[in-house]
Amino acid sequence: MDTPRSLEHARKSAKRLKKRAAAGDADAVARLRAEFGELPTPATHADCLHVVAREAGAPSWPRLKLAVETAALSREDRAIRLARAIANGAFPVVDRLLELDPDLPDAEFGLQLAFARSEAALATLARDPAAATRPIRDRPPLCCLAFSHLHKRDAKAPARQIALLDALLAGGAEIDRGMPAEPGSADMLSPLYGALGHAGNLALAEALLVRGANPNDNESLYHATELETLDGVRLLLAHNARIAGTNAFFRMLDHDSAEGVRLFLDHGADANEGLNTAHPHIHSAPVRMPLHHAILRGRSASIGALLLDHGADPAVPYDGRSPYALAMVCGNREMADLLHARGAATDLSDTERFLAMIMAGDAAGARRLLAERPGLRDGLTRFDLTRQTELAAFAESLPVLRLMAELGFDPNRKGESQAPPIQSAAWWGQAEIVEFYIGLGVDLESENMFGGTALGTAIHGSMNCPGRERGDYPRCVASLVEAGARILPDRGHMEMGSEEVTAYLEERLEPG
CATH class of the missing domain: 1.25.40.20 (Ankyrin repeat-containing domain)
Structure with a gap:
């Protein structure tokens, strides 16, 4: 890549190209046509930035911008940025930094772990045994290993990562010692969460669990529901992850997965255990049951049936509203029909009828009811508003x-x-x-x-x-x-x- 002297120089080149193209300059027009085929009319600054980037050998302006910015960094700053990039799966940044400095992963112990550079990492431990427990920028070494997304690029990485896990544990690393969720935060994220919930590395997560990692870290089960498959949930439940007292089951209900809901129920999820949805910085809120949550999230009748079959009470109200009424005001007719078929109460207040008409798109009915009952607005809850x-x-x-x-x-x-x-x-x-x-x-x-x-x-x-x-x-x-x-x-x-x-x-x- 022919990296320009600076971003400012590249931006000025794009400005000149735009101005000359607008004036009909033949060379400027040819440069734009070489990239776009037909001349953009008019050529925007973004078009011209793209041409400048392509002429410099980059696939796009953001990639050229990244190249210039990383080229200007010190090696220490590049190492910090590389550590952040591999932990976040930002592979374009990883690739650019490695293009500039292929040996950068060996620059510090945290990177040796994040990139599973076994030979270098083991040499560091042999030379400096205390490195197994010494934090690297507030991250325990085990977190540098666990939070890495390397396995998404290197299928053989988990085997090396597990060997390094054993080396760290042998050197005194604590398997559950986490890192701050944010700089200075007292909330800690465990290595297990890093491997499973953050990076989706099931092989490393299983190795952590087999070696005694605590599955009840308040994060892993919740975030395992967000993975592409239910394998992470199954793994945690097989290692006695606790469902009661957590919000993991409710997170599962955020997804339209009857299989996932059944998995939780089969492992003891209580269909009548409520979740207090209040947030200390927002407002108070009523206790929400799994059936309420399923209705609110628009889940299918098949999921509703699973909850009812496992004892969910169809009479418990949410915010003063029956589950049937809640389904109607949310426009979840599948759930409403299911509850009606199961014998649930189906009475609706005027306010609930009004909201149900809105959700059904019955504009005339909603306007008519509002005209007949102008005071029904007083019955609107915070949830409605x-x-x-x-x-x-x-x-x-x-x-x-x-x-x-x-x-x-x-x-x-x-x-x-x-x-x-x-x-x-x-x-x-x-x-x-x-x-x-x-x-x-x-x-x-x-x-x-x-x-x-x-x-x-x-x-x-x-x-x-x-x-x-x-x-x-x-x-x-x-x-x-x-x-x-x-x-x-x-x-x-x-x-x-x-x-x-x-x-x-x-x-x-x-x-x-």
């Missing part, structure tokens, strides 16, 4: 959200995680819903409990949302920026998005 945030995650909810807005529901009302509806839509890449809320004039700079705005949420979602392949993040981001949302580099907006999203943001920050 914040429901838009959950609905905005789904493209098919747009007609319902339109109707809710027409009927006076506040489009800025914050729901789960203190996020307004537009942020939920932005996270899931639901461009039409984002644009709908922009059209309503919602507050684009409103922050959720993590300090994120709608734009920041869309950018972050483009790389981190579990359903990102179904979202239109470039359109979400462009619509938000065009509507006046601020690009905030100091909040990570230029670092946490997909390549296409980052290229667009570069264009908007460099409008020359």
Whole structure:
């Protein structure tokens, strides 16, 4: 790669290319056509950044930007960045750093472990036995090993990792000693969580469990439900992971997996054990039962039947509402029909009938009932008023959200995680819903409990949302920026998005 002198030099080259192409300069036009085939009309700054990157030998502008930035780092800083990249599975960053310095994984003990460099790591331990227990930037050596995503690139890595695990344990490493969840945090993440819940390394996780790792670390079972298969859940349950008193079963119910729900129930999950959903920084909330949670998450009747067959009580209310009424106001007719068939109470208040009509798309019925009973708004609960945030995650909810807005529901009302509806839509890449809320004039700079705005949420979602392949993040981001949302580099907006999203943001920050 012919790396440019600096990013500023590359950006200026792109600006000159854009200006010359707009003036019809033959050489500029030829450079653009060589890359795009047909001349973009008009050529954007992002187009020109892409051409400059390709001419430098990089596949894209973000990759060129990464190359220039990493080339300027000291070796110590490269080592820190490499450790972070392999722990997060950021393989483009890993590849670039190794291209610059193939021996970088041998630079420190933590990297030797993260890259399973057995010979180098064992030599370090032979020379310095205390290295087995000495933290590396707040990470115990065992966490450097366990949190690595190396196995996703190297199928033979787990065997070496297990051998290194044994060497660390022989040197005095504590198998459950974790690392801070955030710098300075008292919350600790165990090596088992790192291997299983974070990296999805089942072989290393099993080795940890066989050697005595505690399966009840408050994280591993919960996050095992998020893996592509149920093998991680099975592994933990086989090693006596505790379900009672945790939120792992509720996390399983977040997924439409009857097999997973049955697995939990077969291992003792209590269909009548509630979860207090209050968050200390948000609001108080009622105790939620598994049946309530399944209804709220739109789970199928087959999952509802499993819960009922395992003793779930169809009469226990949630927030003053029967399970049947809850299903109706959530638009979960499958669950409502199941509960009706099982003999559950089916009475609905006027407010519940009103909400059920909205969810069914019965605009005329909802308006008529509201006209007849204007006081029924007084019966709306906090859940009802914040429901838009959950609905905005789904493209098919747009007609319902339109109707809710027409009927006076506040489009800025914050729901789960203190996020307004537009942020939920932005996270899931639901461009039409984002644009709908922009059209309503919602507050684009409103922050959720993590300090994120709608734009920041869309950018972050483009790389981190579990359903990102179904979202239109470039359109979400462009619509938000065009509507006046601020690009905030100091909040990570230029670092946490997909390549296409980052290229667009570069264009908007460099409008020359």
